[in-house]
Amino acid sequence: MDLKAELEKRAPSPIQNEPDFRALLEVASSKLFDTKDGLLAHIKEEIQENEDWLKQNSATGGTMIMQIRDKVLLLGTLRKAKEYTERYL
8 A cells, every 4th residue: 555545544534634744645645655664764854954954044034034934834844744654654
């Protein structure tokens, strides 16, 4: 069974309607990952890259505010995706 189908089967209905879960399903359905470990490794790598970017650019201001906000939102989504993957796969 592919990862998307497995997630849909195991996750409760209320969680399946959350935007973060829908984003995880999009990534899981991309067929780039065959296993839970591969998907988790990708998510953890993305989290680390975004955390590093935020550390490097947190002292900047002005025009960077929109990019920082976007990275923070993405980081939140990635952390929820990691949580859902660990819990439901």
